[in-house]
Amino acid sequence: MKTYTNTGSKDTRSGFGAGLTELGQTNENVVALCADLIGSLKMDDFKANHPERFFQIGIAEANMIGIAAGMTIGGKIPFTGTFANFSTGRVYDQIRQSVAYSDKNVKICASHAGLTLGEDGATHQILEDIGLMKMLPGMTVINTCDYNQTKAATIAIAEHDGPVYLRFGRPKVANFTPEDQTFEIGKAIKLIEGTDVTIVATGHLVWEALEAAKDLNEQGISAEVINIHTIKPLDEAAIIASVGKTGCIVTAEEHNYYGGLGESVARTLSQHQPTPQEFVATSDTFGESGTPAQLMEKYGLNSAAIVKKAQLVIKRK
Amino acid sequence: MSNTQQLESITTQVRRDILRMVHKVNSGHPGGSLGCAEFLVALYNEIMDRKEGFDMDGLEEDLFFLSNGHISPVFYSVLARSGYFPVDELNTFRLLDSRLQGHPTTHEGLPGIRIASGSLGQGMSVAIGAAAVKKLNNDDHLVYSLHGDGELQEGQNWEAIMYASAKNVDNLIATIDLNGKQIDGATDDVLPMGSIKDKFVAFGWTVIEIEEGNNMDAILAGMAEAKSKAGQGKPVCVLLKTMMGNGVDFMMHTHAWHGKAPNDEQLANGLAQNPETLGDY
Numbered sequence: 001m002k003t004y005t006n007t008g009s010k011d012t013r014s015g016f017g018a019g020l021t022e023l024g025q026t027n028e029n030v031v032a033l034c035a036d037l038i039g040s041l042k043m044d045d046f047k048a049n050h051p052e053r054f055f056q057i058g059i060a061e062a063n064m065i066g067i068a069a070g071m072t073i074g075g076k077i078p079f080t081g082t083f084a085n086f087s088t089g090r091v092y093d094q095i096r097q098s099v100a101y102s103d104k105n106v107k108i109c110a111s112h113a114g115l116t117l118g119e120d121g122a123t124h125q126i127l128e129d130i131g132l133m134k135m136l137p138g139m140t141v142i143n144t145c146d147y148n149q150t151k152a153a154t155i156a157i158a159e160h161d162g163p164v165y166l167r168f169g170r171p172k173v174a175n176f177t178p179e180d181q182t183f184e185i186g187k188a189i190k191l192i193e194g195t196d197v198t199i200v201a202t203g204h205l206v207w208e209a210l211e212a213a214k215d216l217n218e219q220g221i222s223a224e225v226i227n228i229h230t231i232k233p234l235d236e237a238a239i240i241a242s243v244g245k246t247g248c249i250v251t252a253e254e255h256n257y258y259g260g261l262g263e264s265v266a267r268t269l270s271q272h273q274p275t276p277q278e279f280v281a282t283s284d285t286f287g288e289s290g291t292p293a294q295l296m297e298k299y300g301l302n303s304a305a306i307v308k309k310a311q312l313v314i315k316r317k
Numbered sequence: 318m319s320n321t322q323q324l325e326s327i328t329t330q331v332r333r334d335i336l337r338m339v340h341k342v343n344s345g346h347p348g349g350s351l352g353c354a355e356f357l358v359a360l361y362n363e364i365m366d367r368k369e370g371f372d373m374d375g376l377e378e379d380l381f382f383l384s385n386g387h388i389s390p391v392f393y394s395v396l397a398r399s400g401y402f403p404v405d406e407l408n409t410f411r412l413l414d415s416r417l418q419g420h421p422t423t424h425e426g427l428p429g430i431r432i433a434s435g436s437l438g439q440g441m442s443v444a445i446g447a448a449a450v451k452k453l454n455n456d457d458h459l460v461y462s463l464h465g466d467g468e469l470q471e472g473q474n475w476e477a478i479m480y481a482s483a484k485n486v487d488n489l490i491a492t493i494d495l496n497g498k499q500i501d502g503a504t505d506d507v508l509p510m511g512s513i514k515d516k517f518v519a520f521g522w523t524v525i526e527i528e529e530g531n532n533m534d535a536i537l538a539g540m541a542e543a544k545s546k547a548g549q550g551k552p553v554c555v556l557l558k559t560m561m562g563n564g565v566d567f568m569m570h571t572h573a574w575h576g577k578a579p580n581d582e583q584l585a586n587g588l589a590q591n592p593e594t595l596g597d598y
Contacts, residue, residue: 031453052453063442063476070382070446073431074454075374078446093436094473098443102423102433
């Protein structure tokens with residue numbers, strides 16, 4: 001079985017910051033906006049290097065989204081930065097009308113997504129943002145898994161013409177994807193070949209899926225692990241091909257099962273290849289305060305939870 | 318014919334267009350559209366520095382954003398009469414497969430529109446973004462926007478108003494249509510806002526008042542003054558006092574025609590008050 005090495009844990013938000021720094025040097029049309037969270041979003045370098053292209057909006061996210069939409073008129077590529085909660089739910093109508101319906105080339109970059117924001121609790125831990133964003137016509141939705149992939153995705157979305165929601169997180173997590181990768185929007189990455197069960201994971205759950213595959217392998221179960229960094233457009237062909245071989249699937253995400261990756265996969269499979277599916281996701285609940293590890297354990301979002309769901313879904317074949 | 322007379326002649330035709338558009342589909346917003354007819358005619362024919370044709374980026378020309386998108390009839394009429402798209406297309410207002418949606422949108426590719434509007438309170442932020450990019454591009458053209466007075470009840474406006482002065486967005490001229498009315502009645506009854514002038518002044522804007530917002534000479538003078546105040550470190554607000562339903566007597570002095578179309582008889586009456594000048598579509 002193919003294995004992956006953590007080259008040193010880092011936060012995905014720092015991958016975003018590094019990608020933005022590189023874009024600042026390579027693409028003069030990139031502008032960045034932040035709603036009073038420069039340090040949290042790791043936008044300090046861009047601000048220092050390109051003060052004329054950096055816009056501190058203050059604690060006014062609705063205004064930030066509108067300004068970003070306006071900045072596309074005249075050829076700029078705006079990247080907005082705040083927490084995932086304030087990037088989506090708080091400004092849904094602004095994104096809907098001024099960005100998505102208006103076909104504006106805005107990149108909505110959202111940190112501190114999901115439970116792993118930790119101690120700040122449920123007011124800040126959004127578990128609904130993937131659903132909110134994927135429902136908007138024309139919106140691309142990306143949830144990256146580690147530092148290297150987040151950096152690559154940040155650079156890649158500047159080349160994509162259209163609105164993008166890029167979701168990443170706060171805690172340090174395993175960094176295991178190649179440093180020199182090219183990020184292809186909408187292209188699933190098969191990490192491990194397997195025959196008994198397909199595990200499709202996104203974001204922080206991708207590393208957990210790799211850990212789960214190791215445990216399953218020790219139990220004699222061959223798991224195929226797919227990194228779905230792009231939830232919309234979904235790489236349907238990769239998923240259909242995989243379940244054609246394994247006959248069952250577990251989806252894993254740091255998000256409510258309503259509206260998340262799992263639902264997108266279920267829609268695809270029910271239409272093209274009905275397949276037993278189990279969901280690793282939160283169960284229609286808000287989060288709470290705690291350390292990221294405690295929360296992922298309590299809400300069933302770690303490798304142990306993936307192993308259990310894999311064992312369960314194999315029995316349903 | 319003097320310049321003012323020419324603009325007034327265009328305005329009369331625009332009023333006819335508005336009435337005929339909303340009458341045909343028995344829906345739309347004639348009241349606010351009629352109130353802003355002189356202003357938009359003046360803006361597109363006299364005040365703004367516009368290029369021929371339309372491209373989304375609008376480099377090296379003045380830009381306009383309509384935030385109170387429900388007055389789309391006047392916007393569409395003025396755009397068509399300014400050459401952005403064929404006047405005949407006004408016939409498709411609010412019909413299936415039309416580029417002239419109930420509220421303005423870029424989605425159908427209608428030339429002249431740079432942002433969707435209708436859900437209120439978003440246009441000033443967009444105008445600020447476009448104005449900031451003009452500065453980045455070393456383009457010294459101006460950005461104009463129009464907002465309803467009732468629309469100022471949306472909180473996002475105040476985020477934008479605060480930002481524009483704090484960040485010296487002095488290439489923005491935002492006009493507020495002070496007609497004192499909104500769907501449920503007088504703004505002073507629905508949610509009294511006190512002095513809008515005092516609020517803009519307190520937020521650090523330069524404020525120009527046009528007391529007769531349906532008088533072409535007053536609009537031209539007021540907007541010339543507004544332009545002269547641009548580039549001096551502060552955003553400029555124009556308070557345009559208008560009469561909802563202006564130019565059609567039975568639509569004036571009431572909020573009843575905010576979002577209601579005239580019937581056949583009322584249309585004939587309204588058109589009789591506004592004889593054809595440029596030719597109906």
